[in-house]
Amino acid sequence: MKKLLFIFSLGVSLVSCKKFLDIKPETQVDRDELFNSEQGFKEALNGIYTKCAGSSLYGGQLTYNLLDVLAQNYQFNDINNQQIANFYYDNGTIKGAINEIWANAYGAIANCNYLLQAIDRDTTIFTNDNYHLIKGEALALRAYLHFDMLRLFAPSYVNGATLRGIPYVTKVGTTSTPFSTVTASMDSVLKDLKAAKQLLTKDPILFSSYTVGYASDPATTELKDADLFMQNRRHRMNYYAVCGELARVYLYKNDYANALSNAEEVILSNKFPATKQEDFFQTDIQKRDRIFYKELISCFYTENKSIIEDLQKRFTKQNPDFSGTMVQVNDIYEIGTVGAEDWRLKQWFLNTASATGGPDRAVLQKYYRNASPLTNIHPLVAPAIRLTELAYIAAEASYDKDPKRALDYYNSARAMRGIGNTVTTVPAKADFIELLIKEARKEFYGESQMFYMYKRLNHAVTINSTSSKPASNSIFVFPLPDDEKAYRNN
Numbered sequence: 480m481k482k483l484l485f486i487f488s489l490g491v492s493l494v495s496c497k498k499f500l501d502i503k504p505e506t507q508v509d510r511d512e513l514f515n516s517e518q519g520f521k522e523a524l525n526g527i528y529t530k531c532a533g534s535s536l537y538g539g540q541l542t543y544n545l546l547d548v549l550a551q552n553y554q555f556n557d558i559n560n561q562q563i564a565n566f567y568y569d570n571g572t573i574k575g576a577i578n579e580i581w582a583n584a585y586g587a588i589a590n591c592n593y594l595l596q597a598i599d600r601d602t603t604i605f606t607n608d609n610y611h612l613i614k615g616e617a618l619a620l621r622a623y624l625h626f627d628m629l630r631l632f633a634p635s636y637v638n639g640a641t642l643r644g645i646p647y648v649t650k651v652g653t654t655s656t657p658f659s660t661v662t663a664s665m666d667s668v669l670k671d672l673k674a675a676k677q678l679l680t681k682d683p684i685l686f687s688s689y690t691v692g693y694a695s696d697p698a699t700t701e702l703k704d705a706d707l708f709m710q711n712r713r714h715r716m717n718y719y720a721v722c723g724e725l726a727r728v729y730l731y732k733n734d735y736a737n738a739l740s741n742a743e744e745v746i747l748s749n750k751f752p753a754t755k756q757e758d759f760f761q762t763d764i765q766k767r768d769r770i771f772y773k774e775l776i777s778c779f780y781t782e783n784k785s786i787i788e789d790l791q792k793r794f795t796k797q798n799p800d801f802s803g804t805m806v807q808v809n810d811i812y813e814i815g816t817v818g819a820e821d822w823r824l825k826q827w828f829l830n831t832a833s834a835t836g837g838p839d840r841a842v843l844q845k846y847y848r849n850a851s852p853l854t855n856i857h858p859l860v861a862p863a864i865r866l867t868e869l870a871y872i873a874a875e876a877s878y879d880k881d882p883k884r885a886l887d888y889y890n891s892a893r894a895m896r897g898i899g900n901t902v903t904t905v906p907a908k909a910d911f912i913e914l915l916i917k918e919a920r921k922e923f924y925g926e927s928q929m930f931y932m933y934k935r936l937n938h939a940v941t942i943n944s945t946s947s948k949p950a951s952n953s954i955f956v957f958p959l960p961d962d963e964k965a966y967r968n969n
Contacts, residue, residue, distance in 0.1 A: 514597035517605050520613050521708050527590045527620055528715065532779040532861065535583040538786050541627065542779075542861040543793060543846070545576045546927035549954075550920070551942050552811075553801045560800075566954040578960040580631065584624050585648065591621040592651050608681040609708070615678030619716035621649075622671035623724055623863075626731075629664050631957045635934050636661055636732050638952065668728055675721050682718040683709055684750070691751060691773055693758075693856045695766075713775055714860065719745045720777030723864035726872045731935050739876035742869040745776060751866045753895045758856075759822055765854050769826070769845055774867065774895075778860035787848050787859060794843040794925070797831070801843070805830055808841035810944050812921055822897040823921055845925045867892045867922050871915050878908055885911065893918060912936065 513519045532538040540546070547553075548563050555561045562570045568577070594617045602610050625647055633644040644664030646656040659667065683689050683704070691713060692699035702710050713720075722741045729738035745751070754771040761767040793800045803811075805828075812824040828841040849855050874888035882905040889911075890901040906914065916932065920941070923929050933940050934955040939947040948954060 510593065510597075514594070514600075515604075517609055520594065520598065520605075521609075523590070523594050524613055524616060527587055527594070527617070528779065530583065530587045530590065531620065531624070532781050532786075533583065534786060534789065535579040536587070537779040537861045537863065538781040539789065540576050540580050542927050543790060543925060544927075545573065545580075546930045547925060548801070549940075550923075550927065550929035550933075551940060551948075552924055552929075553803050554807055557800075566948065568958050574958075574961075577957050578962065580957075581628070581960050581963065584628050588621055588624050588648050589651065591617045591624075592649060595621070595649075596651055611678045611681055615675045615682075615721075616716045618671045618678070619675040619721050619724065622668045622675065623716065625664065625671075626668045626724070626728055629661065629668070630731075630931050630934065632959060633661050633664065634952050634956055635937060636665065637935065638937050638950075638955075665728060665732055669725070672721055672725050672728065675716070676718065676725065679718040679721060682712065684712040684717045684719060689750075693768070693772065695856065711780075713777055714780045715777070717777060719748065719750060720864055723776045723869055726869060726876075727864075730872050730876060735876040735879065739873055742873040742876065745869050746866070746873060751776060753866070756822070756897065759826060761856075764849055766856050768856055769847060770857065770860070770862065771865070771867075772857040772860075774865055775860065775862055776866060776869070777863040779863060780858060781861050782859045790846045790848070790859075794845070795847050799840075799842055802831075802840040805832065805839050805841050807943065811924070813917070817893070817898045817900050820897050820899060821921065823924070827924070843925050862926050865922070867895060868919075868928065870895075871919055871922075875912070875915060878911055882911075889914060889918070892922075896922070912938075916941075 513523055530536070534540070545563070548560065549566065551564060553560075553564070555564060559570065559572055563573050568574065595614065598610070598614050598617070605613070625645065628645050633639070634642045640662045641660055644659045644661040647659050647664050647667040648656045649667075650656075688700060689712070690698055690700050692701065694702055701712070704710050716724075722744045726738045726742040726745075729735075729741065752773050754768055754773055758766070758768040759771070794802070808824070808828055809818065812818040812821050814824065818824050827843060827845050829844055830839070831842055832839040846859065848859060870888045870892040874885045874892070877888065878885040886902060886905050893901070902914070905911070916936075916938065919932055920929050923932075930940075932938075933950065937950045939949050940954065941947050
């Protein structure tokens with residue numbers, strides 16, 4: 480009997496028998512008590528966010544760690560990390576990481592299903608619009624997690640729409656959920672997201688009075704609601720986050736009309752202001768925005784000691800585990816041309832050779848945290864969806880019908896990063912995609928979205944200016960965990 484333990488923040492235990500996906504409650508009493516009140520549902524939902532923000536998912540492997548290494552952002556002397564960067568999925572470290580991702584993602588999905596299974600039993604326990612918000616967020620989280628499992632463990636839509644996808648788990652039970660095709664898995668993702676979007680039409684983030692920004696800004700209302708559950712809607716699967724995820728999924732399916740519609744719903748809301756140059760370049764490090772915080776549509780709150788320590792070890796110490804060479808980073812950011820203006824190249828990287836006389840390394844400062852008693856202008860978060868990503872989606876999705884509009888989106892995203900050198904002549908579509916890839920690689924450095932982009936486009940992974948890894952399912956499709964294969968009979 481194979482057992483895995485999943486825990487809500489309130490302390491309810493859920494256990495799995497025989498297979499990763501066969502989830503059942505340890506005790507019926509605990510579960511019933513948890514879902515007997517609105518507060519219990521809030522605690523359960525918060526517990527799912529906490530699990531998602533852990534080091535096995537978006538507080539580690541799926542943001543700062545494994546996928547970013549596969550995107551070829553760093554240069555390693557360590558043999559183990561070299562093998563990971565070379566897509567050696569038989570490497571023990573990467574196998575362990577893959578097992579972690581699968582188990583924890585489906586654990587979080589199981590917790591979503593427990594909540595969703597219980598929430599319609601008695602809607603009278605909910606006040607205001609909390610029933611709709613809680614159910615909408617749980618559906619959105621279930622879809623978000625499944626979509627990333629699809630992007631990792633199955634072929635891309637363009638490379639295998641009818642091939643095996645993932646188990647799309649919507650029920651709690653003792654029998655395993657069979658694998659769906661890639662297309663069927665995506666249809667299930669879309670169904671959940673569309674239901675979530677409808678439920679979240681009363682999300683406070685839609686109110687004109689809701690203004691995003693830094694906690695210290697008097698005009699910002701994100702922390703001013705008396706109900707803690709209503710604060711910081713961008714740290715949750717809010718209405719606009721669902722629109723952004725719909726745009727991602729539709730683009731993955733080459734449904735450009737719906738991808739553009741959902742991306743523009745976010746962009747044209749003007750809810751998320753572009754970061755000011757003075758905030759990004761603040762000389763006072765307590766007021767510096769290193770992550771373009773106002774532009775985040777959604778993010779996972781990771782302000783805890785263990786993740787901060789992990790990020791320091793990974794990126795910001797004198798000899799970090801992950802760093803590129805200055806030549807490598809300068810090449811990514813095109814220092815010989817538009818890179819000379821690029822805010823990110825100027826602010827995100829510490830050149831250790833010039834700063835300390837050490838080796839020629841580019842040390843990422845994106846997640847640097849001021850040590851107490853110094854404060855930070857925004858909490859530590861793992862970006863989930865950015866405004867610039869939606870501009871890239873809108874650009875790609877509008878190219879076929881309106882290439883000028885596509886170019887405008889591309890130029891606007893570059894202008895947000897200080898690049899005033901606009902492209903005025905519409906290139907051929909293949910060349911335009913290459914331009915988008917270059918910009919996305921700069922924007923998503925340290926955020927792990929590039930692996931997904933290469934895979935969606937069935938595009939070679941750029942190693943450096945002179946070499947690349949050809950696109951293939953052997954690098955883009957993670958192997959199923961050994962335990963899942965051993966205990967699954969379908």
